[in-house]
Amino acid sequence: MTTDLPGMGAKDDPGFGVYVHWPFCASKCPYCDFNSHVRHVAPDQQRFVAAFARELGVNARRTPGRTVSSIFLGGGTPSLMEPATVGAVLDEIARLWPVSADCEVTLEANPTSVEAERFKGFRAAGVNRVSLGVQALDDKDLKSLGRMHSVDEALRAVDVARRHFDRYSFDLIYARPGQTAQAWEAELRRAISEAAEHLSLYQLTIEAGTVFEALHKAGKLAMPDPETGRVLYDLTQDICAAEGLPAYEISNHARPGAECRHNLIYWRSGDFVGAGPGAHGRLTLGNGRVATSTERHPETWLDLVERQGSGVIAEEHLVQIENADEFLVMGLRLSEGIDLARYEALSGQPLDAERIDFLEGEGLVQRLPGERLKVTALGFPVLDAVVADLARLD
Secondary structure, X not given: OOOOOOOOOHHHOOOEEEEEEEOEEOOOOOOOOOOOEEOOOOOOHHHHHHXXXXXXXXXXXXXXXXXXXXXXXXXXOHHHOOHHHHHHHHHHHHHHOOEEEEEEEEEEEOOOHHHHOOHHHHHHHOOOEEEEEEEOOOHHHHXXXXXXXXXXXXXXXXXXXXXXXXXXXEEEEEOOOOOOHHHHHHHHHHHHHHOOOEEEEEEOOOOOOOHHHHHHHOOOOOOOXXXXXXXXXXXXXXXXXXXXXXXXXXXXXXXXXXXXXXXXXXXXXXXXXXXXXXXXXXXXXXXXXXXXEEOOOHHHHHHHHHHHOOOEEEEEXXXXXXXXXXXXXXXXXXXXXXXXXXXXXXXXXXXXXXXXXXXXXXXXXXXXXXXXXXXXXXXXXXXXHHHHHHOOOO
């Protein structure tokens, strides 16, 4: 049995996902604002497995009848887990929910040689897709990004992933300080030659509370100007599309059919459980849709779970307009766009036709057959402004 989301039929269900957050890293990258923590004493993995099981169990009791179509082990650095730890978490999910035969099971990994050796164990544990945090194919820039691997180590890890997994992806960060269009083109083409089906390509941004923010404020980190950033973005889209990896989301590129199914659940406003320190979830329950978030600090989360069964510290019931706005914000990131009828069902009113007409006249959005609306290639670089206009956020 599936639980339909508002305004959807079962055949359009984006799926039901489970996200598990492993919060530990070997080091903290200076650009990173994710919930990641460095510990000089290795965490007790068996204790964390028991806590994951308890928190997942609480979520399972709230979502009877759902079938898991995607599992994502994110972080932090999940590849720091032992394969047996990963296997125990996956076994617990399979015990708590039905799992679809073609369930996508993704694990994020850092491409150090030690972790690459674990790939065979992760595959045996049930992982069928890995996402590698390569971030750059330039040793100097890897060092400035705080990465602990070299280009050679990264490419060796990609090769190991290729041998053990039918599906793999890796991330790159571009618009790095001093990066030229010529250098990025060469790096991107090299990445495409190594990528089987999927690349995640992100422009470097300065996030609050990071080392890079402090350096930038002190004038010690010069970022590319907006014009250079736009040139690099356009170059990225053109090269990837020509090489058969078009953008299916603003920062993600894949061959047709190779899109990350778990992230599609997010972008299509599907339901997903969030377990682990700092994890977020979205669940459609009998009293409506709720947004959940757990305690971010790992040891505090662990204590909460052991005392009360869950580390959830906030649960917000999303009202009609919040559901609709989230659907709009997430869905318009996709090249497929959104179903206008579903937006109307969520919000109780249609999008303003005059605003759509104006944005379409400017070449920023496009109406599609089947009452769909998408942002155009011209509109993606100003996506936030387009969404704000449509959602009446001005």
